[in-house]
Amino acid sequence: MDFETPEMSESANSAIDEFWQEFVKSAGLDEEALYAGDLTFDGKGNDKAALLNLVLSGKKTVMMNAFEAYTIDREPLPVSGEYSVVLDFNGEPSCIIQTESVSVVPFSAISWELASREGEDENLDEWRERRRQLFEDEGDIMGYEFNPDMRVVVEIFNVVYHK
Numbered sequence: 001m002d003f004e005t006p007e008m009s010e011s012a013n014s015a016i017d018e019f020w021q022e023f024v025k026s027a028g029l030d031e032e033a034l035y036a037g038d039l040t041f042d043g044k045g046n047d048k049a050a051l052l053n054l055v056l057s058g059k060k061t062v063m064m065n066a067f068e069a070y071t072i073d074r075e076p077l078p079v080s081g082e083y084s085v086v087l088d089f090n091g092e093p094s095c096i097i098q099t100e101s102v103s104v105v106p107f108s109a110i111s112w113e114l115a116s117r118e119g120e121d122e123n124l125d126e127w128r129e130r131r132r133q134l135f136e137d138e139g140d141i142m143g144y145e146f147n148p149d150m151r152v153v154v155e156i157f158n159v160v161y162h163k
Contacts, residue, residue, distance in 0.1 A: 019093035020093075036078070038084065039087065040052075040087045041086070048088070063155045066151075069142055097158065106150070108148040110154070115131075
């Protein structure tokens with residue numbers, strides 16, 4: 001998957017909760033507002049810092065993950081409007097993203113307009129090859145097979161708060 005949910009210590013959880021509360025206060029949200037979770041960006045051939053920099057610069061505004069990964073992990077799909085706390089490579093909160101929209105699209109139907117929003121590739125062929133390799137590697141671990149018609153969860157997001 002484009003992201004992973006890291007294991008956290010109590011002090012790390014406290015830092016995340018404090019960061020979240022700073023955002024809630026600055027955004028004027030209800031004090032009882034909740035976030036969906038925390039995540040770090042991860043991907044083959046890219047280190048976490050580079051991916052985070054793409055997010056913070058606004059070049060990466062989409063995450064794409066195999067629908068099968070959500071099914072196998074029994075994870076709910078992201079929901080439009082929900083917030084997530086993004087952690088840096090040290091597990092410290094770096095920004096908060098809000099999911100703008102979620103769709104499920106066949107891999108073969110993903111356009112360059114959409115794929116380019118990942119911010120990592122120069123053209124659609126390069127994106128398709130990189131993604132095919134990622135889905136094959138993940139599928140080998142998780143127990144699904146890549147095929148061009150496989151469903152991909154496309155989550156478009158925006159950074160709404162950062163340090």
